Amino acid sequence: MVAIIGNISLICAALLSFYQFLNIRNINKVRVLNPDRTISLQFFFVLTAFFSLMYAYVVSDFSILNVYQNSHTAKPLLYKITGVWGNHEGSMLLWVLVLVFFGFLISKYDKRLDLPYKTLTLSFQSLITFIFLLFILLSSNPFIVISPVPINGQGLNPLLQDPGLAFHPPNLYIGYVGLSIVFSFTIARFYKGNFDASWAKLIKPWVLLSWSFLTLGISLGSWWAYYELGWGGFWFWDPVENASLMPWLCATALLHSTLVLEKRNALKKWTIFLAFLSFSFSLIGTFLVRSGIITSVHAFASDPTRGVFILMICAFFIFSSFILLAKKAGSIKEEKLISPISKEGAIVFNNLLMIALLLTIFIGTIYPIFLEIFTGDQISVGPPYFNLTATLIMIPAVLVMSFAPMINWKKDDLFGLLSRLKTVLFLSLLVTFIFFYINFQGPIIALVGIFLAAWLFFGTLFNFFEKTNYLKKLKDLNKTYLGMTVAHLGVAIFIAGITGSTLWKVEKIKTLKIGEKVLLNNYSLNFDKIKKIRGKNYIGHEAEFNLYKKNKFIKTLKPQKRFYPVQEFATTEAAIYSRGISDIYIAMSEPVDDSWLFRFHYSPLTPWIWIGSIMAFIGGILSFSHRMFKRK
Amino acid sequence: MTPKRKRFYIIFATFSFFCFVVGAILIVLQDNILFFYTPSEILQKNLKQNEKVRLGGLVEENSIIRNDIKINFTITDLKKTMEVSYEGILPDLFREGQGVIVQGYLKNNIFEASEVLAKHDENYMPPEIKKKLYN
Numbered sequence: 001m002v003a004i005i006g007n008i009s010l011i012c013a014a015l016l017s018f019y020q021f022l023n024i025r026n027i028n029k030v031r032v033l034n035p036d037r038t039i040s041l042q043f044f045f046v047l048t049a050f051f052s053l054m055y056a057y058v059v060s061d062f063s064i065l066n067v068y069q070n071s072h073t074a075k076p077l078l079y080k081i082t083g084v085w086g087n088h089e090g091s092m093l094l095w096v097l098v099l100v101f102f103g104f105l106i107s108k109y110d111k112r113l114d115l116p117y118k119t120l121t122l123s124f125q126s127l128i129t130f131i132f133l134l135f136i137l138l139s140s141n142p143f144i145v146i147s148p149v150p151i152n153g154q155g156l157n158p159l160l161q162d163p164g165l166a167f168h169p170p171n172l173y174i175g176y177v178g179l180s181i182v183f184s185f186t187i188a189r190f191y192k193g194n195f196d197a198s199w200a201k202l203i204k205p206w207v208l209l210s211w212s213f214l215t216l217g218i219s220l221g222s223w224w225a226y227y228e229l230g231w232g233g234f235w236f237w238d239p240v241e242n243a244s245l246m247p248w249l250c251a252t253a254l255l256h257s258t259l260v261l262e263k264r265n266a267l268k269k270w271t272i273f274l275a276f277l278s279f280s281f282s283l284i285g286t287f288l289v290r291s292g293i294i295t296s297v298h299a300f301a302s303d304p305t306r307g308v309f310i311l312m313i314c315a316f317f318i319f320s321s322f323i324l325l326a327k328k329a330g331s332i333k334e335e336k337l338i339s340p341i342s343k344e345g346a347i348v349f350n351n352l353l354m355i356a357l358l359l360t361i362f363i364g365t366i367y368p369i370f371l372e373i374f375t376g377d378q379i380s381v382g383p384p385y386f387n388l389t390a391t392l393i394m395i396p397a398v399l400v401m402s403f404a405p406m407i408n409w410k411k412d413d414l415f416g417l418l419s420r421l422k423t424v425l426f427l428s429l430l431v432t433f434i435f436f437y438i439n440f441q442g443p444i445i446a447l448v449g450i451f452l453a454a455w456l457f458f459g460t461l462f463n464f465f466e467k468t469n470y471l472k473k474l475k476d477l478n479k480t481y482l483g484m485t486v487a488h489l490g491v492a493i494f495i496a497g498i499t500g501s502t503l504w505k506v507e508k509i510k511t512l513k514i515g516e517k518v519l520l521n522n523y524s525l526n527f528d529k530i531k532k533i534r535g536k537n538y539i540g541h542e543a544e545f546n547l548y549k550k551n552k553f554i555k556t557l558k559p560q561k562r563f564y565p566v567q568e569f570a571t572t573e574a575a576i577y578s579r580g581i582s583d584i585y586i587a588m589s590e591p592v593d594d595s596w597l598f599r600f601h602y603s604p605l606t607p608w609i610w611i612g613s614i615m616a617f618i619g620g621i622l623s624f625s626h627r628m629f630k631r632k
Numbered sequence: 633m634t635p636k637r638k639r640f641y642i643i644f645a646t647f648s649f650f651c652f653v654v655g656a657i658l659i660v661l662q663d664n665i666l667f668f669y670t671p672s673e674i675l676q677k678n679l680k681q682n683e684k685v686r687l688g689g690l691v692e693e694n695s696i697i698r699n700d701i702k703i704n705f706t707i708t709d710l711k712k713t714m715e716v717s718y719e720g721i722l723p724d725l726f727r728e729g730q731g732v733i734v735q736g737y738l739k740n741n742i743f744e745a746s747e748v749l750a751k752h753d754e755n756y757m758p759p760e761i762k763k764k765l766y767n
Binding site for chain 2: 230381590
């Protein structure tokens, strides 16, 4: 029954989206058909399909293959619900749900669009929806029925049985898929042909929204990896992580280039190019993740036919959009050339660096695939490559980022600008020196990281004070400007976070008997006891550590080792004590004779990675809400 | 400068910037690629001293010897075997008879692993190993 409802809803949604796409033909007619109804219906049908799958998971309906393969009656309710998108078919359904949701948002709430433009945009959005629904129906249908009905399911991968699964994929998808609407906006604009400031104003909030959620989704994923995988790192340069970082870099470039288009009516073709590139990379990301072409922690069971299908979808959208751009490029008039010492000059600089970083990550990610195809050698590109290139590219980017918001549009005076930066330079050097004094161990590059973070932080604050006349004019402050300030401060805090976490981390791996202790910086961890635990669908051990700082008791930490009998799979639940400026991290391994093996970390500044990312998210949302909902 | 010439310079500068980036990428990339071998392959190759590679195969049954945080085990591709020594914590999915990938270098015919990777699909078999062992 559920399968029938699901299939019919998907087919109805596919037909409706194809119908809406065909409406493009009628765009020249006097009366343009309002797309609101078909868009709402698409949303309704996909939502129905999604909820019927969720229902099948909640009641453990094992007559549906997808539920049988990924669920189990003993699984907690939360993971029955989130398990819907913890597998390929379900996650593609979530993808399409977000796709139609964006269409719905535009048709309902974006009142700034005129009818023909809205119809065209939503028709292109419907084309994307149609193609992805076709992909689901033909190769990834979550509603395939099996008979006889199995007694119980195979269970969900225990690594995914974590609240992280509830938040990470949906947020990431809002970001990924949000870029599709920017793509549709751009393609539709070719009908009118005027890519001017008003167009930049139309797409800007949607770029902001996708960018914000992409930021949130990526940082939630890295936080999840940090506490669940038990190795204490937050970023591994895994191909799937790269797949989410590439559209983010592109969206970051786009975010800034639309500003130039809006204020100076320049960088038109470049902005169109970035809008296409961003969506292309969210498709390429989907391809890399879903095809299983590269080995990765995320590449759970894969199927090559799906890979070919997604590759065809990628090729279709990427080639058609770039051919369109190449053909029409001549008719798009660029008016102004850009002076290097100006705000737009600084933004061009940012854009070039973002795209350069994108290129390095892209090459590092796909190089192994090409090499294997051409030579048969299997290789992998190690984190040192990515760390080195990313650091080299980010240093100049952050140096300029600090003062770019203070530069005037059109033309500015370099020496005047530099003299205004004296205070900022002094404060950043002071902070770096203090760090050097307190914490002089660690490589020199760590001081560079701290200097950059301080430079960006004080530069942004300084500009904020100048702009608000030392907080006297706080009320007149533009919310988008406030959003930018919060986001840039977030980046500064984030940079300090990665510097501390990667360069000052102290790691100890030790076997301990009960009663023994380990010393970590100023902390002492006493291994107090170990006990057996039993959860709804796992068994395991829990250790208890009492954390002391200079003989003062602080907290009891309880790392766990779990074993999931259904999948014969063990997981590590790290215990983390976070003080806001540093983390104490314990991961439990296995028994060795009569003691246990543990991994301990003292990671300074690590929480700042997520604090900074959340600030960037909030900043983006502030600007978005201001642009979207301000009264004219 | 005429606008046309200015535009030419801009395009030229952008283009050379990206050429420079790609060139730099490829140079850095050369130093950071890790080849992936099975025990039979690694024995045939003449690896340079301290050349970092990845080795993959199955963990041989009853081959794990623990000594505090030191661990020794044997990786097999069902034809040849290779002894591996490692210090540290093994990933959750490490188990006898199942697929594993280690990263490190060969020293006196023992593979000194600096990392043991827990990259598995849900059938506990890294795709690289599956390709090499069963094709």
